[in-house]
Amino acid sequence: MASGTPSYLIVEPCPVIKGEIEVPGDKSISHRAIMLASLARGKSKIRHFLPSEDCLCTLKAFEAMGVRVEKEGKTTLFVEGKSGILDPPFEALDCGNSGTMMRLMAGILSAQPFYSRLVGDRSLSRRPMHRIIEPLRLMEAKIRAEGEGNTPPLFIEPSSLKGIEYKLPIPSAQVKSCILFAGLFASGITRVIESVPSRDHTERLFEQFGVRTLRENGHIVLHGGMKLESADIVVPGDFSSAAFWIGAAAALPNSELRVRSVGLNPTRTGLIKILLRMGAQIEEFVESDMKGEPIGSLWIRGNKLKGTVIEGDEIVGVIDELPILAVVGALAEGVTEIRNAQELRVKETDRIKAIVTNLRAFGVEVEELVDGMRIQGRDFVQPARVESFGDHRIAMAFAILALRASRASRIDDVDCISTSYPGFEQDLNALTHSFSKDWIEEPNKKIRGFIERLTGADKLEPVKKKEIPYPVITIDGTTASGKSTVAQEIAKALGFTYFNTGALYRAVTWRILSLGYDVHDEEKVVEACSRLKLRCAIQKIDSFYKATVILDERVPDEKTDLRSAEVNAAVSIVASYARIREWLLPFQRELAYQTPLVVEGRDMGSVVFPESPYKFFLDAQLEEREKRREKQGEKDDVEKRDRLDQSRSSAPLLCPADAVRLDTTKLSIEKVVDKILDVLWKKGLPITKSKA
Numbered sequence: 001m002a003s004g005t006p007s008y009l010i011v012e013p014c015p016v017i018k019g020e021i022e023v024p025g026d027k028s029i030s031h032r033a034i035m036l037a038s039l040a041r042g043k044s045k046i047r048h049f050l051p052s053e054d055c056l057c058t059l060k061a062f063e064a065m066g067v068r069v070e071k072e073g074k075t076t077l078f079v080e081g082k083s084g085i086l087d088p089p090f091e092a093l094d095c096g097n098s099g100t101m102m103r104l105m106a107g108i109l110s111a112q113p114f115y116s117r118l119v120g121d122r123s124l125s126r127r128p129m130h131r132i133i134e135p136l137r138l139m140e141a142k143i144r145a146e147g148e149g150n151t152p153p154l155f156i157e158p159s160s161l162k163g164i165e166y167k168l169p170i171p172s173a174q175v176k177s178c179i180l181f182a183g184l185f186a187s188g189i190t191r192v193i194e195s196v197p198s199r200d201h202t203e204r205l206f207e208q209f210g211v212r213t214l215r216e217n218g219h220i221v222l223h224g225g226m227k228l229e230s231a232d233i234v235v236p237g238d239f240s241s242a243a244f245w246i247g248a249a250a251a252l253p254n255s256e257l258r259v260r261s262v263g264l265n266p267t268r269t270g271l272i273k274i275l276l277r278m279g280a281q282i283e284e285f286v287e288s289d290m291k292g293e294p295i296g297s298l299w300i301r302g303n304k305l306k307g308t309v310i311e312g313d314e315i316v317g318v319i320d321e322l323p324i325l326a327v328v329g330a331l332a333e334g335v336t337e338i339r340n341a342q343e344l345r346v347k348e349t350d351r352i353k354a355i356v357t358n359l360r361a362f363g364v365e366v367e368e369l370v371d372g373m374r375i376q377g378r379d380f381v382q383p384a385r386v387e388s389f390g391d392h393r394i395a396m397a398f399a400i401l402a403l404r405a406s407r408a409s410r411i412d413d414v415d416c417i418s419t420s421y422p423g424f425e426q427d428l429n430a431l432t433h434s435f436s437k438d439w440i441e442e443p444n445k446k447i448r449g450f451i452e453r454l455t456g457a458d459k460l461e462p463v464k465k466k467e468i469p470y471p472v473i474t475i476d477g478t479t480a481s482g483k484s485t486v487a488q489e490i491a492k493a494l495g496f497t498y499f500n501t502g503a504l505y506r507a508v509t510w511r512i513l514s515l516g517y518d519v520h521d522e523e524k525v526v527e528a529c530s531r532l533k534l535r536c537a538i539q540k541i542d543s544f545y546k547a548t549v550i551l552d553e554r555v556p557d558e559k560t561d562l563r564s565a566e567v568n569a570a571v572s573i574v575a576s577y578a579r580i581r582e583w584l585l586p587f588q589r590e591l592a593y594q595t596p597l598v599v600e601g602r603d604m605g606s607v608v609f610p611e612s613p614y615k616f617f618l619d620a621q622l623e624e625r626e627k628r629r630e631k632q633g634e635k636d637d638v639e640k641r642d643r644l645d646q647s648r649s650s651a652p653l654l655c656p657a658d659a660v661r662l663d664t665t666k667l668s669i670e671k672v673v674d675k676i677l678d679v680l681w682k683k684g685l686p687i688t689k690s691k692a
């Protein structure tokens with residue numbers, strides 16, 4: 001993240017996330033813990049407090065009202081409570097970006113014997129406050145909103161409160177908590193009735209501070225005048241922060257993630273239920289719920305998920321998770337629909353609009369609905385530059401979607417992330433590290449490790465056909481039919497990495513020849529290959545990415561080494577040996593776990609990437625191909641090479657049944673490229689129409 005203004009985050013693609021993570025403390029609980037500790041009698045200890053901008057605003061406000069706070073590091077606080085009566089603040093209390101703070105503080109301050117004013121930032125100043133003003137006034141609070149349409153600032157005068165029975169018109173933990181905080185100081189009984197249970201951190205924390213609420217059939221009953229006693233609180237990891245990693249790990253196939261010490265309060269974990277319904281693999285282990293909040297671990301394994309409908313009563317339990325759920329839906333198979341979520345329109349930003357705008361920028365088809373959206377899932381997205389709209393959850397959700405793009409994406413205005421998740425960028429780097437940018441710029445460590453395990457051609461490992469996370473476009477064909485030329489153009493147009501597998505067979509042949517071996521001696525060739533150190537580096541040449549083969553720490557020269565007459569004559573012989581092909585097969589597949597590919601060769605669609613839905617086969621009349629080769633100034637027996645490639649027993653050159661076959665004899669290079677892009681566009685790859 002860049003410091004200063006404007007802030008932005010560059011996210012490199014990463015097909016999987018792996019590792020363990022512990023997220024910062026829960027925002028909702030941190031706010032409430034400070035509030036209750038400040039109102040309690042005695043000194044409370046709060047551990048794993050979230051030092052985010054939002055929560056620090058709450059802390060500052062209570063300090064301004066005479067509460068003494070000692071800090072041990074950044075996340076342990078000792079709060080000396082004021083036994084219910086705070087000092088009048090000298091100036092307005094700043095709630096920053098936090099709706100939770102403003103709404104809960106309104107409940108507390110309505111009962112204090114002094115005048116107070118609550119202000120917020122631009123985004124908070126647009127959020128509706130009528131929902132708390134109405135019940136507080138019923139409790140005889142003297143509160144008014146100074147902004148247009150019942151928006152902040154809030155001005156509060158001292159008054160004596162009385163308990164009420166109040167049925168929440170919309171399920172809202174903030175409104176419920178505001179009333180309960182006011183109810184602590186009200187005469188008589190306060191009863192809040194909710195039709196759908198909202199998060200119950202306030203009720204659980206009240207209990208930890210010695211105030212019992214009665215909870216039955218959606219009724220929460222509180223007797224006014226009960227005294228809060230100091231407590232020792234451990235704030236669990238914030239499930240809503242963990243949600244970004246849970247969503248990412250669940251939706252990125254082959255990911256493996258453990259989330260430790262996270263809050264597993266059932267009013268917060270609706271996301272898990274929805275992801276399970278979409279086909280996710282998640283295991284939940286509650287490790288401690290002795291006092292207050294259940295805390296535990298989650299294990300998540302990545303899968304291709306299926307679209308779902310999220311609506312009705314389950315919305316309230318995932319309201320903060322809807323941005324990441326929309327992103328997960330964008331990567332799932334089929335349609336994901338979010339309904340009854342009009343509340344999203346009055347969050348830190350209009351989240352429905354923000355999500356729809358950003359999904360479209362990433363090339364995702366999405367329909368905006370009054371109360372949600374309908375998202376057409378896809379396998380991956382196009383790189384994009386998007387806005388956070390000043391909303392932390394929008395910024396983080398789209399950083400996750402960017403992992404599934406073919407190239408780096410940029411999220412603008414990301415300072416807001418610190419309102420709930422300081423350290424998000426570091427965690428993103430840690431979980432994606434082994435697959436990130438430095439991998440592309442440095443020689444490919446991962447593939448080297450993989451190949452080095454193949455110590456002998458006679459000890460070949462069976463090829464595991466694990467699911468490839470990125471699209472692979474295969475272009476096979478006869479010699480000089482135009483494969484390399486066309487494949488490079490397609491790779492440029494899509495931003496994919498170009499991989500010429502002919503160059504791989506040529507590099508091996510060149511090395512065998514330069515070591516003095518007779519290519520007709522199969523045993524010797526196989527034995528020599530078992531000692532070769534083969535690896536691959538992805539290089540960026542201008543705006544174009546290319547996989548380069550490195551053999552025994554040398555990069556062979558394309559013209560003089562790989563395309564010499566000797567290599568032209570010998571390569572089809574070396575390529576006909578089954579054990580050589582088996583050795584090179586995992587090497588070629590492994591690259592596809594790292595980056596979207598355009599691969600060209602002879603058996604790409606038939607053997608190496610048979611699962612690819614994007615297969616092409618190029619051919620042209622022999623005389624035309626011979627002419628093209630001659631024009632290149634190369635000595636090459638095109639006809640002989642084709643014959644050898646077509647007649648070998650292992651992975652012969654053929655047109656896969658499901659490939660699009662193109663005869664390029666009378667087609668210009670541009671025409672061939674256009675035809676391929678058109679097919680790819682129709683198959684749903686993110687190609688801008690002008691390119692297709």
Ligand SMILES: Nc1ncnc2c1ncn2[C@@H]1O[C@H](COP(=O)(O)OP(=O)(O)OP(=O)(O)O)[C@@H](O)[C@H]1O
Nearest residue numbers: 478479480481482483484485502628664667668669
């Ligand atoms: N459609 C086309 N029309 C005319 N020339 C073409 C066409 N496609 C490719 N060429 C030219 O033909 C030559 C051979 O093309 P290219 O190297 O792309 O073929 P290839 O199939 O990759 O060959 P190889 O099998 O040796 O790797 C190049 O000089 C290229 O510019």
Ligand SMILES: Nc1ccn([C@H]2C[C@H](O)[C@@H](COP(=O)(O)O)O2)c(=O)n1
Nearest residue numbers: 501502503505571572575601602603
């Ligand atoms: N997937 C592949 C790629 C290449 N070969 C062999 C057969 C070719 O004649 C030779 C050189 O390829 P070119 O550079 O001309 O594309 O390598 C193969 O068998 N399988």
